[in-house]
Amino acid sequence: MSATLLIAVGVLIAAWTAGSRLLFGWAGSIALILAVTIAPIGAVLHIVAGLYVHKATRIGHSVRRAIVAAVLSAASGLLFGATVPENTAEGLRSLMAPEGDGWATEMSIAFCNPLAVIYVATSIATVIFARLAVRGPRISEEDDVYPA
Structure with missing residues (x-):
């Protein structure tokens, strides 16, 4: 169940990053750029992470770290x-900036750049944590693996 949810939410967030402004009729050049760059990257990373989570849960390993990274990725993707x-006829517009408010638009741009980096970084971390979950816990030196 967690793997299916991770894939579904990951693909929806990837679509949101590219097409959130399309819901309000603001189709422009930036939406096209995001649709061919960051959206496919986010979707593929979450699909791969979901496959690893599915494999890890079938084996019985904990996927807690991967789920936490996926939640952080979804939150930053939503905010991004x-x-x-x-780009609109009136100039740059954002969902978080009212029309004609230059300061709010500038702040929105200032927040979106680091949020994009955080979104991609936490998506990559989700894949890494999910892959490590497939491997399972490490055996420490204190465990008696080879009886004397």
Whole structure:
């Protein structure tokens, strides 16, 4: 169940990052750029992470770290989709900036850049943690693996 949810939410967040402004009729050049760059990257990373989570849960290993990274990725992806601007006839607009408010648009742009980096980084971390979960816990030196 967690793997299916991870894949579904990951693909929806990836679509949101590229098309959030399309819901309000602001289709512009930035939406196209995001649709061919960050959205496929986010979707593929979450699909791969979901496959690893599925494999790890079938084996019985804990996927807690991967789920936490996926939640952080989804949160930053949602915020990125809300703050990324779009070229319109009136100029740059964002979901978080009212029309004609230059300061709010500038702040929205200032927030969207680091949020994009955090979104991609936590998506990569999700894949790494999910892959490590498939491997399972490490055996410490204190465990008696080879009886004397």
